[in-house]
Every structure is written in structure tokens, then in C-alpha cells.
Amino acid sequence: MRDRRLGIVAVALGMAAVLLGGTTAGGAPAPSGTITLYTSESDDDVNLLTRDFTQRTGVRVNVFRAGSGPVVSRIQAELQAGRIQADVIWFADIDFFRSLAQRDLLESYSPPAGRRAPGEFHYDNNRMHEVRLIFNVIAFNTRAVRFKPESWWDLSLPRYRGRAGMPSPFISGAAFNHVGTFAAMREFGWDFYRKLRANDAKVLNSNGDVARALASGEIVIAQIVDFFVRNLKAQGSPVDHIWPSEGALLIPTPVAIIKGTQNLEAAQAFVNYLYTPEAQRLFVQRSYIPAVRDMPYPAGTPDVATLKILKPNLAFIEQNRATIRSTFGEIFGIQ
Amino acid sequence: MREAALPAARARSPRLAGGVLVAAGVVLVAALALLVVYPSVMLVVGSLVADGRLTLAHYWRTFQDRAAVATLGNSLVVSTAATVLGTALGTVLAWLVTRTDLPGRRHWDTLLLLPYMIPPFIGAIAWVYLLGPAGYLNQLWMALTGSPDPLVVIYGPSGIVFALTLYGYPIVYATMRGVLQQMNPALEEAARIAGATPARLLRDVTVPLMLPGVLAGALLLFMSSLANFGIPAVIGFPARYFVLPTRIYRTILNFDLPNNLQIAAALSMWLVAIGVVLLFLQRRVLRSSRFVVVTGQATAPSRVELGRWATPIAAALGAFVAIGAALPVGAMLLTAATRAYGLPPVLENLTLQHFETVAVGIPKVPRAVANSLALASGAATIIVVLALGIAYLIARLRVRGAHLLDVLVTIPYAVPGTVVALAMILAWIRPVLGVHLYNTIWIILLAYVARFLIFGVRTLMAGLSQVHDSLEEAARISGASGARAFREITLPIIRPSIAAGWFLVFVPAVTELTLSILLFSVGNETLGVVIYGLHEEGKFALAAAGAFLVTTMLVGIHLVARAVSLRELVT
């Protein structure tokens, strides 16, 4: 009898200790254990980063890497079943992230190392963060195109009739943001897309599909995410890209922590890690423009400060999702 | 492999097996079937639920959604066309290989099964590599003729039908091969001696007797085509031609639509409904025709001598194989061997480095090979055992429920793989009875079993029904127990069915994608996931190299299995 009561007290004390220990801020215990990451980042990038992270902290990262489509599907299913099983999520569909945030499913966190990045890269009350920058740019096939394009409107030039392409906003969240943003801009508007359609522009599948079509010459000019082109070019494919004169569209690729994660310290450590000079240097190594201010850019990239960047019009997009979808569908004959 | 539905009334002895066998069988089948049936039930229930309440709203909505109806129409059109073509093709080819004296039959058999061994998504991409606007064949055409326009662009409904037929006919081929091998040759000989020319023989006797098998194969092909996602995604999208599976996928991605997953489930149930209706029709048609029961006869079917037709037919076959198998494999090879995608495949741009990289340079790959082979063999084995148990219960012990069972195993096959995967997640995300299945390799295994069970059940039911009770009874009179009689008499006789069913599951399971991509976890990647992942990231040459190596591996396995005297797989 006495032992039992002692036992209960011991357990209670132990639990209290754990709880107290867990909630202390500065003197938090070192992160440990394992976290699960759902991401659409490229395999090579993820491997590089997670290996480095594990080396530095000892925290192991289980990665589920797939296209953003499967990742979104999986998260939805898990949510439906009760709980998202990831600790950290990281992929280019900010609308989805925001819908999660609206349902209070994301953890708010201000990574110390994140202070080195501009405040605008910490979205939605620190519930999601931009750790490196990718953009929608104009890419072209170097074997087929003689004069480098310069403007977004070049996509509807007569000489590119039927040979211009873009990813489908119904498949790619980034493409959806692009359409929504441009539709809301006075200098583009829906007219921009009507002209594209009149010029028989092709709406393909995902960015990967656009890359394939571009490299093979099926299309010769495209709207596509910059790193796809960079990677293909590095391999030797006949592609290249330019920074459009009106500006390249920033593609938010947020990182967020799921609320209720079992290993909050480790998750936070990971997000923080991504802002550290070590991680940011890895990004630069992989030719990405880093999010932090004080990091030199990869060789050959234009200076973000001097070039025009277009930010996605998230507010407009959020209000008008259905209209954007239907209007685009109407213009391009996609139901 | 035999694919005939159950024959009409035949005298059957009641309790053939001993009590222990029955009990064990029932338990086994019930337990495993539950694991597989449970997600199907989840799916059906899911489609009827909105915000926690039971409702038919999703179904009403899908009826009213014009776009959904249009895509369903498209689905039916391409699937029907592909089924008609694929069935005709598969049947004729099976006839040529099993019932004529075509020289080199065994080699043709492997070649004709080749399309089945190409990973499905890459198989679709291969045709874009060939006949996309900038495809190899089109570029060749334009170079040779100086024409500015490509010869033919694969995008669009005809391209979808083409690809579905090409990758689908092996299902019918494999089915019919078994049926034709088992047909009592005397039936055809009787017609010949009665004066029927080969053409007449075909029309009056051979074809009607093949009908059960043809219908069975055609139904499988039709459902497979209806649920196919990869081919329409790759070949239909660029031409703005959409089918139901791609629409279902879009619905799943449309996260701001309330109850989008449930709506996706409801859309999927359309496919199930079509499958069930066809199943029902098939039963009706087959019930009113008479079946031939083969009672272990000895003579091999006599072969039609092709005579002077042999050469033209061989040439036609060669052309067919060249188009159907050699071209896509060639496209994969060429893409894999080009230094960087988009460079012209001329000598200076060719390299073997991608093959090397895929084979040894990516740690995930060998792991995925091991995973896929293990999963595929595991699934095939479990399915065969399960199906054997089910078939035995129904065919021998006359346990009722054949119809219900048919429907249940049809559901995971008739719906797109994505939907099955979601159902599996919903079903198994929480541990059941303390068992954690999610994020382990086991959930992938279960998904495969659920998905492909239909192959096993169909094959083994047909095979078992063709073994007369008397054969087992003879053993039992000789003193063998029910289990022993089954094991030593029936099993050896239906070995062809077992082997065929095993392979029919093994091959697509190795290259499976849509299930695995949602269910895999760290260390549990499958070949489909890895290869597709490479492609999706823009590493086209590596993906093509991987696909090529996988196809080669499967062909190798097929040849080895055949050499190890699994002669039932070939004539």
C-alpha cells in the first residue's frame, strides 16, 4: 500500500519535472530524438540539409519526400483521420499552409537565427517561414530560341505560337499563385492569359513536366520555377532562363511546425537550423538565393535588391480562389 | 491461366474437407479478408459522409457537376475503345501462341508480355518521348521529310486509347492463353472433321467457347483502364482531355473545398458502380451459356498449321512487338543514354553514366529494389493463399457469398490507386488492436494485397472450378484426409492457375506507383516511387535509366521462372 502511494507521488513529481522542464524557455534541454519532415524539396537538397542537421544536433530526420500533390493529399488524409503525423512540413503551397494556420494547426515559433532574415519572410505570425527564395522566371530552349526573351508578355509573341508553356494552376500551388497574382495586377490581368490562350500556349502538368517539354524542344519558352532550369542547365540540357523585366514572382516555400508535435524542441531546432549560416551556405552552394541578409548570393545570380521581385497577392488569392479557378478554366477550356 | 467464371449447376459433394481444415480456412480467410475489405468499406462509408453526417449530398453533387459528368464520359469512351482493341488483340495473340504452330512461340510469348513489365508511368512518358511534339520519332520524321510538322502527336484521346491498349492487352493475353490451353481439343477437332475451315472453326466453336475467358479478361482490362491515372495524366493533360481519375486527383488537391476527400470518394464510387454493373452483366451472359469442364484429359490441343501464312503472321507479330515493346523500351534507353535531356541523341552525347548512377550511385535505389521485390512477392504469395482459401470455400464447400466477394475485391481495383491509398491511410492510421501499420512497410503490403486481390481470386476460382470433385474424392477413398487430398491432388493440378495468378500480381506490384507514393515512409520507398521521384525532380535520364533497368530485371525474372520449368506460363 505504502509503496503504491509512494510510486504515484514519484510519478507525479517526475511528470511535473518533465512539464516544467519542457516549458522553460532559455534553459531548454538539448533537442534529441527524431522528427518527421514532409517536403517536396529536391531529394539532393533535403539529404544534404538533414545530414548536416543530424551531424550537428544528433536529431534524426525521417523524410517523406514527394511532389506537393501527394504531400498535400497525405496531409489531408492524416488530418481527416485525426492528426497530422509530420512534425515539420516544407513545400511550395503557401495557400495550403495558410489554410492549416487558419485551422490553428501550425505552431508559432520565432527562430533565433531567423532574425537575420527580413521580417517579411516570417509569415502569419511566425507560423511559417521562408528559408530560401525561389522564383517563377522565364526559361527558354537554347537550341531553338535565338533572341533572349525579356518580358512576361514575350510568352505570347507570335513566333512562340503553340510553343510556349506553363504549369497547371490546378496541379501546382505555385502556378496557382502566379495566375492569381497576375490576374490581380493591372499590368497583366486576365488579358495576359487571354493573349496566351490566343497564342495557343500550352498548360502542362507540373513544373517538372514543363521542364521536360522545354528541354526537349516541345515548347521553347516557358514560365517555370528557376531551380528546375538551373539544375537542367547544370546537367547540360539546352535550357536557360532570364529574369523578366516586370519582375520574377517569388514562390513562397514555407517551413512550418505542426501544432501538437511530439518533439517540439527538435522541430524548432530544425527550423532554426535552416536559418543558420551553415544551412544558408548550403543553400547558396545549391545555387539558391538565401533568405538571410548577410549571405553572399550564388555566383551569377542577380542581386535581389536591384531586380524586380513580384510578391504573390495572397489576400486576393484567398478571397477569389473559386473565381480564379473558373476564369482560368474558362479561358483555357479546362473544366 | 484460366479465367472462366464458375460453370452452371454441377453436382458437388457437400462437405469434402475435414472440420479442422474448414475452421482454419474460415478463420484465415475472414481475418485477411477483413484487413483488405475494411478499407473498401471505409471508402464506401466515406463517400456517404459530410461533416460527420450520413448523406447522399456528394452523389447528388457529382451528378450535377457537368465537368465531372463530362470526364466520366471521356473515361468511358477511352476505356471502351481500349478494352475492345485490347481484348481483340490479346485474344488473337493468345490464339496464335497456343493453338498454332507458330515458330518461336516461346520467344513471342515473352515479347508479347513485355509491355506489362514496363513501369506504367514511365511507359506513358516513353510515348511522349517518342511521339510528343518533339519526340524522337517526330524529330526523325521532320529531319527525313523536311516537314515542319510532326507526323503524329500522341496527346489526346486517341493517344490515350493507344497507350491503354498497348499496356493493357497483356491482361487479356495472359487470361486467354490459359483458357485456350485448357480447352478440350476434341471440340475443335470435331468441327474440323465435320468440314469446318479454320475460319469457320474459329467462328463457330473456338470463339464461343472462349467467351467466358474473353469476358473475364475484358472486364479486368476495362476496369483497369477506367481507373488508370498515369496515362491520361501524361497524354491527356496537354490536349486538355480529362478523365475521371485525373478529376478525382484534382478534387483531392482542392483542399479548400469542404469535404473534398469525401467527394473524391463519391466520384470514385462511380467507377465502382460501373464495375459492379459490368460484373453483373458478365454473370448473366455467362450463366446462359454452357461451360466445358475439363476433367484432367491427356491430349494436348492440336495446332492449326499456318502453312504459308506463317511468314506474314510472324512479320506482323514482329511489327507489333516492335511498335508495342521495342519502341517504348528504345525510347527509355535512348533517353537514359543521353548525357542531358534535350540534347540530340547523337553519338557524342551518349553515355552510360546514368545507368551506373542509378544502379550504384543512389542509396535509395538498391533499397527500393529490395523493398519492391519483397513487397511484390509477399503480396503475390499472400494473395494466392487468400484466393486459394476463398476459392476453396466457395467452389468446394459451397459457402455462399461469391457475388458479394466479387464486388468486394473489385472495389480496390476499380478505383484509382490514389483513392485506395487514401482509404488505407484513413483505415490504418490509428493502431488497430495495438498494431501500428501506418508508416511501416506493412501498410504498403496491405494496399497491394487489396489492390491486386482480384487477380488471384479470379484466376484461382476458375482454375479450381475446372478440377472435378471426383479427383479429390478418389484420394479420400484411398485414405487421404481432406487437407491431404487437396494438397496432393488438387494443388498440383491447379498449379498453372497458381503460377499465373502469382505472376499477374507480382509484375505490376513491383512497378506500382500510385499506392506507394502516398504510403511509403523512410526506408520503405518502392521502385515506382524512386523512379517517378527522379523524373518529377527533373532527372529525366536517370528516371529512364531506372525504368529500363527495372524492365530488364522483370524480363530476366520471367525468363528464369520459365527456364525453371514453370512451363505452365508458356505453351
Next chain:
Amino acid sequence: MAELVLEGVSKAYGTVWAVRDVTLAVADGEFVTLLGPSGCGKTTTLRMVAGFIRPTAGRIVLDGRVLSAADGSVLLPPERRGMGMVFQSYAVWPHMTVFDNVAYPLRVAGLPRHEVAARTRRTLELVHLEGLAGQHPHQLSGGQQQRVALARALVNEPAVLLLDEPLSNLDAKLREEMRFEIQDLQRRLRITVVYVTHDQGEAMVLSDRIAVMVGGRIVQVGAPDDLYERPADPFVASFLGVANFLGGDVVGTDGGAAWVRLDGLPEADSLRVPGAAPAARVLVCVRPEALVCDPAGPLRGQVVRRTYLGNGLDYLVRIGPHTVRLAAGPDLDLRVGEEVRLAVRRAVLYPETNATTSSGRSAT
């Protein structure tokens, strides 16, 4: 004239000869049976006549028309040979009615519909299946299915009718019935028949002539009584009915007969067998019904077994080291253990070879 001639017909599978040098002439309207144990090549021969197997050597000629030639230059396919065939498994098409099954050869030949109907009905009457024309095979009994097969084979009035063990799947009584019906039909229609069976009783009842085949060869051809009374060798003798074999030495000749002293018996009990002695050591082949009780007979024996058959009795009698079977009518009533004396009415002598040894070798 539907004379079927086989000349030196052979079939080899690799190095194995399934059929070797079969030469046989079947006269118009004759019923010839190929009889032999399983594996003897009789079915292969039949199928070569039908056209399903290409002969390795030899010629098959029907009515002066070459069906298959030795050099392989001619090989008429089955559908052009104008024959009818009944298969062991009947091969009645399950997806057609009885009527359609039987009418099929006529339809294939392109006959006008009314004639097809008329002839089909006539043929159905011939085999007593009039009322079942609209049924499907699975609704019929085995015997009825067999008649359908028969009707279908006959409806075209073929030159030759081939039957491949058609009765083996029937029960004994039905078999006997069908035997007589087939015979009746054949006599009435005067159709040339080649019949294959392993059942010597069938062969004896039905055939004008029997060709006994062993190991791919024909060992003897002849009318049933010929084969029965004068079998060419011990194998034929024992295949066609029961035969007793007694070994012995020829001890003398007696103007057209040989005296044989049986092994283990005194010379006083020697048998006198008409005919030349083929060798010094012989096998005496005696049919059970050729043994009779005769107080003056040379063979002294003791009844060892008695089997009552209803219409007669079968006795096993030990004579010295030999045992013989004795067939007798119901009037001869012997007890087991009884001493008897037997005489031999008819016997045939064979030279004794290594393959056939003497005492105790009676065919049961």
C-alpha cells in the same frame, strides 16, 4: 466405293516410333477395328487417318484419292477428308443445341436450310434422339451425348466413320446396348468404319476384321474367329479372350499332328495337337472352352477353384505343375477338390521363346 488403304503408315516422335509401318486395306462397307493395349498406337493411327497428325512415312488413300502421301507432298486437312468421327469424350459442343450440333456438318457444307433440317431430323431418328433436338448437351446423359456425337458423325453420310473408343465412358449395360446399335447402324448404312478400342469383347462383336496392334505395329489382321481360333502369337491369343498356355516338348509327329509331352507330366499323358510343330519346345495354347471333361482324356487334374457365372461356370484346374481355366455350361457341376480328366478339343502350338515361359502361365 469407300475403300480406305493405309500403306506403310508410320509416325515417329523424335526417336520414338508411335506407329510403325501400318499397312491395312479397309474394304467398302467393312467394319475394321484397331485393337490393342493402351500405347499401342491405335489412336495415333486413327488420328492420322482423320488428318490431325501428319504421318512420318506412308500413304493414306481413300477411294483412290490420296489423303496423305509418303513424301509429304499431299496432306489433306481433316475438313476436306469427308469423314465422320466420334471422339472418346464425345466432344459435343456445349454452347449449341443437339440439333445444332448434328446439323453443323451440313451447314458447313452449305446445304439449303430445309435440307439441313430434314436430314438432321432423319439422323436424330436414326439414333433415337428425336425428342431432344432442342436440348443442350449438359442436360443429357452420357449415353445421349454419345448418340449426339454419333449422329453428328453420320449426318453427312461420310465415306468413312472413325470411332475412337466411343464406348469407354459408358456403363456396362449401356455399352452393350450401344455396341449393337452401332453395329446395326453400320450394317444398315453400309458405311466403312475404322474403330479403335482396347476392349476385345467390343472388337469381336462389332468387327468384320480386327487388326491387333502392339508397340506401334500390326501383329495380326483377320476376322474375329480367325484371330480367336488361330492367333498369330501368344500375345494375340491372350489379348483376345482367355488363353491357357502349357509348356512342353515335342516328342513325336504323327502325320500332320504333333505329340507334345507337357512339362512335369508323364509321357503317357502327352497331347496330340493337329498341325506342324513349330519348334522342339512349344507352348500349347488352349481356350477354356476347348477343354472338356473326358474320362479318357490325357490330362489328369484336380479342381482348385469354382466360379459360378450364371450362364455357366469357370473352373480353375491344377494339372501337375500347370493350372488351366476351364469354361463349362451349367450342366457340368464339379466340386472343388474333385478329380477330373480333361481332353483338348482344339489347340495351337507356338514356339517357346524367352518372353513366354511355360508352367503356370495361363491368361486370366
